[in-house]
Amino acid sequence: MIETKTNDLTFSTLDKDAGLKAAIGTKPADVIGTISDSALKGRGGAGFPAGFKWKLAAEAESDEKFVICNADEGEPGTFKDRLLLSDFADLVFEGMTIGGFAIGAKSGILYLRAEYTYLLAHLEDVLAKRREENLLGENILGKGFDFDIRIQMGAGAYICGEESALIESLEGQRGEPRNRPPFPVEDGFKHKATIVNNVETLCWAAAVMSKGAKWFKSAGTEQSAGFKLLSISGDIANPGVYEIEFGTKISDILHMAGCECEKGTPCKVKAIQIGGASGICVPAKDIGRKIAFEDIATGGSIIVFGQDRDMLHVAKNFLEFFVEESCGQCTPCREGNVVLLDGVELLEEGKCSMKYLNELVSLGETMKVASKCGLGQTSARAFLSIVKHFKDEIMGREPISV
Amino acid sequence: MLLTEQEKMREEIRSLAEEYGKDHGSLIPILRAIQKKYYYISSVAMQEIANLLGIHPIEVYSVVTFYSFLSEEPQGKYIFRLCETISCDMLGKDQIARQLENDLGITFGETSDDGMFTLLYTSCLGMCDQGPAMMVNDCIYTKVTAEKVSEIIADCRKACCCCETTAKEVQ
Ligand SMILES: Cc1cc2nc3c(=O)[nH]c(=O)nc-3n(C[C@H](O)[C@H](O)[C@H](O)COP(=O)(O)O)c2cc1C
Ligand code: SF4
Ligand code: FES
Numbered sequence: 001m002i003e004t005k006t007n008d009l010t011f012s013t014l015d016k017d018a019g020l021k022a023a024i025g026t027k028p029a030d031v032i033g034t035i036s037d038s039a040l041k042g043r044g045g046a047g048f049p050a051g052f053k054w055k056l057a058a059e060a061e062s063d064e065k066f067v068i069c070n071a072d073e074g075e076p077g078t079f080k081d082r083l084l085l086s087d088f089a090d091l092v093f094e095g096m097t098i099g100g101f102a103i104g105a106k107s108g109i110l111y112l113r114a115e116y117t118y119l120l121a122h123l124e125d126v127l128a129k130r131r132e133e134n135l136l137g138e139n140i141l142g143k144g145f146d147f148d149i150r151i152q153m154g155a156g157a158y159i160c161g162e163e164s165a166l167i168e169s170l171e172g173q174r175g176e177p178r179n180r181p182p183f184p185v186e187d188g189f190k191h192k193a194t195i196v197n198n199v200e201t202l203c204w205a206a207a208v209m210s211k212g213a214k215w216f217k218s219a220g221t222e223q224s225a226g227f228k229l230l231s232i233s234g235d236i237a238n239p240g241v242y243e244i245e246f247g248t249k250i251s252d253i254l255h256m257a258g259c260e261c262e263k264g265t266p267c268k269v270k271a272i273q274i275g276g277a278s279g280i281c282v283p284a285k286d287i288g289r290k291i292a293f294e295d296i297a298t299g300g301s302i303i304v305f306g307q308d309r310d311m312l313h314v315a316k317n318f319l320e321f322f323v324e325e326s327c328g329q330c331t332p333c334r335e336g337n338v339v340l341l342d343g344v345e346l347l348e349e350g351k352c353s354m355k356y357l358n359e360l361v362s363l364g365e366t367m368k369v370a371s372k373c374g375l376g377q378t379s380a381r382a383f384l385s386i387v388k389h390f391k392d393e394i395m396g397r398e399p400i401s402v
Numbered sequence: 403m404l405l406t407e408q409e410k411m412r413e414e415i416r417s418l419a420e421e422y423g424k425d426h427g428s429l430i431p432i433l434r435a436i437q438k439k440y441y442y443i444s445s446v447a448m449q450e451i452a453n454l455l456g457i458h459p460i461e462v463y464s465v466v467t468f469y470s471f472l473s474e475e476p477q478g479k480y481i482f483r484l485c486e487t488i489s490c491d492m493l494g495k496d497q498i499a500r501q502l503e504n505d506l507g508i509t510f511g512e513t514s515d516d517g518m519f520t521l522l523y524t525s526c527l528g529m530c531d532q533g534p535a536m537m538v539n540d541c542i543y544t545k546v547t548a549e550k551v552s553e554i555i556a557d558c559r560k561a562c563c564c565c566e567t568t569a570k571e572v573q
Binding site for chain 1: 524
């Protein structure tokens, strides 16, 4: 398995399948109650309350229901789900099984991104072992509950991480997001009630069932309960996966990953991108801000930029990503990202007027509200925050000679 | 393709459809299997899959062209996908890119004349803590250096690349 640096992870301390055993000893409604009491919110980025999502699906009228684990992990700078899939696969499947019990589903599907094909054999092994141990299959642990999990591979498309596009992909279609509502909890895979949860959310759900809602809720902040895994990369001494409590300051996170300023040297960090390409760029002066739904929310991607990084180059790289990954279904996103990228090229040549830059900013704001799905609604954010904080650096530049 | 080869492929598609089920939902798993075996999805293959699943060939085509790991054009036996996203970019992906072009003798987007190699860029591979990262078929290489590039290529030429299921870390 591919190794990465981590601090102490709660997941390493859990007893295997303690959460599942606790869950299926009670009623589905009690499981949903416990998850709701824990105030666990989705770890995939959007932060939707997990207990509420499960409750909606449990109450939905549907002759069949599905649990989908979103292992598409395509957000630039995110790799914590990779660690969970390789080192904590049992826990991921345990969380899915608990979800199935809670909503009344018999099947689960793990949607694995094509880039993680190397993990497939290992994941299949873990599934086979769980079937042998009667943790999957018929009459699980003798409690009369039937549930099994299969893995379906993606085929290379960032947009398939968006839950309705993921469902389209599972159904053999292009990964184009659906109109919402209806939401998957009512009308999901094969038009049946479906919960789609991030890999990490399912792991925390299992942890909550094992250690209790109180334990989870007592960590973090009022509005952001519990713990979060972060994927830290870029200009930092020890990149890797780190667990924090919500409410942790960016500066503390930097120290944790080996930022030198702790030792009295001046901080070499210029900016931090939080939330990946679809996140925001935070200048070093704001490292007192916190990771939490009420301050800076994130699916966990933290990319650190050192003093000598060119922020316009960063903005360009993200926009190239979105031009490539837009599904092309709606105009604000398909065209808007191209116009912003052209704008960045003008800036590179030192030929962009303040008037035109302001037009680009207003285009970016329009894309946020006019795009059909989360991709187009967030793709301008990095550009907008870089323009906001680094105008001096990006305006009237000396063109880079090629 | 010769007629007999076409027949063989049709047979293969039929058995894949049996295995995965003749259902629209089996489309991508079947396409992935054909891509892996034939290094692309020919129009003959698309037609056959469409027939078996009871959908229009255009639908199959539109799916093939949507996903970056499926191709309607013949690709090389070894597909190199270099991550071009920011964390790998900062760790020196440009140098790796140049070395790949030098050693493979093709530029990005091209396939070598002998049908051995295709060179592509890709978006973040989820290996940002260990970049520059690169995929060769299903296999992931991390912390790639210019020097390692030629070793990886030599491994492929010797056709002993471990590109099936295991990830390999290159220090
Ligand atoms: C463009 C786009 C890409 C996304 N990619 C992912 C992803 O890779 N993994 C993920 O869990 N959620 C992703 N999401 C969020 C999902 O749509 C969905 O909110 C999430 O899977 C729900 O799980 P959670 O409530 O457990 O977080 C993405 C959303 C958008 C708009
Ligand atoms: S916002 Fe972009 S990715 Fe989303 S539906 Fe529109 S074009 Fe597709
Ligand atoms: S940026 Fe290259 S693997 Fe994530």
